[in-house]
Amino acid sequence: xxxxxxxxxEEIRQHxxxxxxxxxxxxxxxxxASPLLVPGRHxxxxxxETRELLEEVATFTDKIDLTVYDLVADADKAKEHGVDAVPVxxxxxxxxAGGMRxxxxxxxxxxxxxxxxxxxxxxxxxxxxxxxxxxLAELTGDVNIKxxxxxx
Amino acid sequence: xxxxxxxVTADVIEATEFPHLAQKYxxxxxxxxxxxxxxxxxGAVPEERFLDSVLAAAG
Numbered sequence: 001x002x003x004x005x006x007x008x009x010e011e012i013r014q015h016x017x018x019x020x021x022x023x024x025x026x027x028x029x030x031x032x033a034s035p036l037l038v039p040g041r042h043x044x045x046x047x048x049e050t051r052e053l054l055e056e057v058a059t060f061t062d063k064i065d066l067t068v069y070d071l072v073a074d075a076d077k078a079k080e081h082g083v084d085a086v087p088v089x090x091x092x093x094x095x096x097a098g099g100m101r102x103x104x105x106x107x108x109x110x111x112x113x114x115x116x117x118x119x120x121x122x123x124x125x126x127x128x129x130x131x132x133x134x135x136l137a138e139l140t141g142d143v144n145i146k147x148x149x150x151x152x
Numbered sequence: 153x154x155x156x157x158x159x160v161t162a163d164v165i166e167a168t169e170f171p172h173l174a175q176k177y178x179x180x181x182x183x184x185x186x187x188x189x190x191x192x193x194x195g196a197v198p199e200e201r202f203l204d205s206v207l208a209a210a211g
Binding site: 046098103106131133137 | 153
């Protein structure tokens with residue numbers, strides 16, 4: 001079943017058609033639901049929703065290359081990407097010099113955030129002021145930015 | 153910024169789904185930004201101010 005109405009799907013399709021320039025790689029980490037109760041392991045409440053959302057979004061354009069990994073079964077990939085939680089989504093492209101990750105399900109207003117991340121990653125131009133780009137180029141140490149959000 | 157610099161990684165975190173992180177970083181309202189686990193920015197701020205925070209956190 002689609003997560004979007006036909007009108008929403010068409011709107012997203014057109015938005016991608018108009019705004020996506022180059023291909024974007026989306027690497028998603030999820031966790032399969034288990035019938036077993038494992039002490040210390042928390043069930044991932046929104047893993048299924050997030051995976052389904054991304055899978056459907058990827059059908060709206062051929063510019064999004066989605067790869068889904070399981071945190072446990074693909075532990076080597078999780079380690080390679082420094083991921084230790086689910087659901088986590090990494091957006092990559094040759095235009096993204098650093099790292100962009102989304103933790104959780106991008107629903108509600110946050111859906112716009114993931115769409116805009118995809119568009120940003122697909123375009124060469126940055127939305128930053130030239131002075132900001134200059135200052136960032138002078139960074140000598142690593143910077144991690146965590147932005148906490150809620151869906152509404 | 154994560155797009156412009158290979159030094160920058162950006163994590164957007166759904167606070168309700170990762171309560172241990174929200175607690176660790178004392179998230180009382182959103183959006184809240186934490187840079188290098190030290191510098192905090194509440195709400196949305198102009199680009200120049202945000203850049204200042206990034207540079208302050210970078211040392």
